[in-house]
Amino acid sequence: MRSAAPTGAIRQLAALARHGDLGAYAHQIQRLGGCEQPVRMEGHRLDVHAATGEIVREITDRDLPAGQLLIRCNNRRATRCAACAEIYRKDTFHLITAGLSGGKGIGPAVAEHPRVFATFTAPSFGPVHNRPGGGRCRCGRLHPDDDPALGTPLDPDRYDYRAAVLWNAHAGALWGRFTTYLRQHLASRAGVSRSALRHCLKVSYAKVAEYQRRGAVHFHAVIRLDGPDGAEDAPPAWATTELLTDAIRSAARLAEAPGPVLDDHVYAFRFGEQLDIRPIRSADFAGTSELSSRAVAAYIAKYATKGAEAAGTLDRPIRNPITDLIGSGVTDHARRMILTCWHLGARPELEDLRLRKWAHMLGFRGHFSTKSRAYSVTLGALRQERADHNEALARERAAESGHPLPDPDTVLVLSHWVFAGTGLTAAEHLIAHGIPSPVAPTDDDTEGEPAWSTDTTN
Numbered sequence: 001m002r003s004a005a006p007t008g009a010i011r012q013l014a015a016l017a018r019h020g021d022l023g024a025y026a027h028q029i030q031r032l033g034g035c036e037q038p039v040r041m042e043g044h045r046l047d048v049h050a051a052t053g054e055i056v057r058e059i060t061d062r063d064l065p066a067g068q069l070l071i072r073c074n075n076r077r078a079t080r081c082a083a084c085a086e087i088y089r090k091d092t093f094h095l096i097t098a099g100l101s102g103g104k105g106i107g108p109a110v111a112e113h114p115r116v117f118a119t120f121t122a123p124s125f126g127p128v129h130n131r132p133g134g135g136r137c138r139c140g141r142l143h144p145d146d147d148p149a150l151g152t153p154l155d156p157d158r159y160d161y162r163a164a165v166l167w168n169a170h171a172g173a174l175w176g177r178f179t180t181y182l183r184q185h186l187a188s189r190a191g192v193s194r195s196a197l198r199h200c201l202k203v204s205y206a207k208v209a210e211y212q213r214r215g216a217v218h219f220h221a222v223i224r225l226d227g228p229d230g231a232e233d234a235p236p237a238w239a240t241t242e243l244l245t246d247a248i249r250s251a252a253r254l255a256e257a258p259g260p261v262l263d264d265h266v267y268a269f270r271f272g273e274q275l276d277i278r279p280i281r282s283a284d285f286a287g288t289s290e291l292s293s294r295a296v297a298a299y300i301a302k303y304a305t306k307g308a309e310a311a312g313t314l315d316r317p318i319r320n321p322i323t324d325l326i327g328s329g330v331t332d333h334a335r336r337m338i339l340t341c342w343h344l345g346a347r348p349e350l351e352d353l354r355l356r357k358w359a360h361m362l363g364f365r366g367h368f369s370t371k372s373r374a375y376s377v378t379l380g381a382l383r384q385e386r387a388d389h390n391e392a393l394a395r396e397r398a399a400e401s402g403h404p405l406p407d408p409d410t411v412l413v414l415s416h417w418v419f420a421g422t423g424l425t426a427a428e429h430l431i432a433h434g435i436p437s438p439v440a441p442t443d444d445d446t447e448g449e450p451a452w453s454t455d456t457t458n
Contacts, residue, residue, distance in 0.1 A: 010430075025065035029424075029431045032072055034083030038424065041069040043417035047406050056406045066428065068420055076368070078305045079315045085305040091382045092369060093301035096206055096222060099231065099376030100280060100293035106376050110231045114241040115224035115280045117296045118248055120178075121272035122167055122216035126159035128152060151213025151311070152333045161340040163267065164216055165363040166259055169353045170269045171209070171217045172366030174257035178271070179203070181251035182223075189243055190236075200236055202226040206371035210303045215311040215337050215362045218272075220300055222280070222375075223248065230374030241279045248277055260349055304369045307361070313338060314360045321359070337362045 032038050047057040061068050078085040094104060100115065102108035129137050129149045136142050143150050153159035187197040207221035225244055227233025252271050259267030280296055307315055312331030318324045321342045325335055338359045345356035358365040398405045424432060 021065060026431050026434075028065045028070060029428055032070055032083075032432070033087070034432070035072040036081045036083065036424070037073045037075065037422050038070040039073055039419065040066075040421040040423075041071060041417040042420040043069070043415065045413065045415035045417075048412045048414060049406075050410050050412050056411060066425075069417060073422070076305055077307050077315055079307070088379075089301045089305045091379050092208075092304040093297050094382060095371070095376055095379060096297035096300050097293060099204065099206055099222065099224065099371075100297060104377040104382070106231050109234065110224075110226075111293070113224050113226055113231075113235060114239055114244050115222060116241060116244055116248065117278050117280050118221050118223055118252075119218065119274075119276040120175075120221070120252060121218040121274040122164075122171070122212065123270060123272040125161070125164040125167070125214075125216070127154045128159075128214050129154060148312075148331065151215070152331070153214075156333070156336065161336055162262070162344065164214075165337055165340045165344060165355065166267055166353075167269055168215075168217050168361070168363035169355060169358075169365065170257045170259055171219070171364060174255060174269050174271065175207070175219060175366075177257050178251050178255040179205070181255045182247055185247040185250045186225075186239075186243070189247060190238060199228055201239055202228055202230055202233075202235075202374055204231065204372045204375040206300070206369070206375045208300045208303045208369045209364065209366065210306070211311040211362070211364075213311060215313070215334060217362075217364045220303065222296060222300070224375070226374060231376060245277050245279070249275065262347070262349070300369070307368070311362065313362060316360060317357065318342075318359045334362065 042061045044058070044060040046055055048054070049056050073081050073084055074088075075081045075084050076088040078089075098104040098106045099110065101111050127138060128151055129139055129141075129143060129147070131137060131143050131150070139154060141149075183197060183203055184194055186201065186203065187194045190197065190201070192200070202225075203223065204226050205221050205223045207219050209217050209219055212218055223244065224231075225235045225239045227235050252275050255270065257269045259269055261267070281292055312334040314324070314328060314330060318338065321339055325338065330338065341355040341359035341363050344350050345354070345359065353363070354365060355363055395405050
């Protein structure tokens with residue numbers, strides 16, 4: 001049962017209904033698309049005719065129904081804003097799909113290029129509770145799927161928390177080393193130099209970082225072989241899926257990112273022994289153990305909206321580990337990783353890693369989803385396409401109402417907006433809850449959870 005609405009919010013809405021335009025107020029909230037933490041701005045905007053200097057439109061914050069300009073927060077984390085995260089997820093889905101099956105400016109011939117879905121795991125930092133093959137853990141128990149013990153160390157005092165944190169901090173650099181090795185191995189197998197390889201072959205990829213339950217980052221990546229001009233160019237006949245798979249295995253085995261020297265211990269980081277590489281079939285492939293383009297895109301898009309909170313930590317930066325962790329619900333394992341980040345972050349030789357800033361991320365400071373330039377369309381292009389569509393709709397509605405918007409080609413926009421806060425007022429919450437949510441399951445959510453998503457690494 002929904003709780004009773006706050007009295008203050010009801011009074012505010014009643015006053016607005018008597019003296020204001022409640023419909024316009026609701027429309028301003030509706031334009032947020034369900035955003036839960038909008039950014040509030042104060043200021044003004046002037047549209048000035050470029051030739052005559054005439055002010056053709058003026059907008060100030062006091063003229064807006066909410067008294068402020070409200071902008072979507074665009075947070076990708078589902079734990080912070082489900083509506084904005086859903087848009088990010090769908091954009092990522094289309095970005096990945098375009099690089100696998102075409103669309104969004106990419107031709108359908110890209111579906112014929114060799115491509116695989118690869119999962120790169122972290123090494124072991126000590127035995128953890130797991131479900132090897134769905135069976136009995138080495139602790140002797142059969143852990144259910146929702147057992148909070150999964151991913152936690154069998155012996156926390158012997159678990160290498162320092163190495164686990166430093167691994168997360170160097171995972172992005174290790175991926176960069178891997179891509180370099182991959183091109184070297186492809187060139188070697190083709191019998192050409194690496195400089196000559198770029199004239200006949202291009203490696204394109206899109207990847208997402210996922211936190212295993214033990215708090216270690218691993219990567220899921222679509223890796224594709226193109227001709228030298230990218231997605232629109234077919235690769236040479238010798239560039240096969242089998243060749244790509246073999247080169248990935250060799251590169252992942254040899255790639256190494258150098259780490260710091262702490263207390264006479266020299267750190268260096270490699271991927272874990274578990275490496276899963278699967279060929280991706282066509283978009284309409286209906287296999288059982290093989291992967292379709294749709295399944296891969298849905299899986300990567302899902303993890304694009306998740307963060308370290310999946311490993312039992314916080315979804316916001318930590319300013320004081322003592323006060324911020326009290327009553328936070330952070331697991332004991334994540335707490336120890338956070339404190340390890342905090343302590344290591346005080347060491348001058350690790351200053352560049354900025355471990356205190358990224359303590360809530362357990363040391364990982366890279367982008368969650370990245371792609372090579374030639375893989376497909378960019379998220380920015382998708383957002384611009386949506387903005388252009390919304391602008392066209394707004395102009396159409398304005399023309400129908402008899403108040404057409406000024407021509408953007410002849411108008412200069414002069415605006416000044418300053419930050420005034422975040423979130424919705426109690427009254428705005430009531431209005432937002434009365435508007436049907438734009439976030440709803442879509443057909444790209446129907447793919448089942450792949451078998452490789454279970455964290456079985458020690």
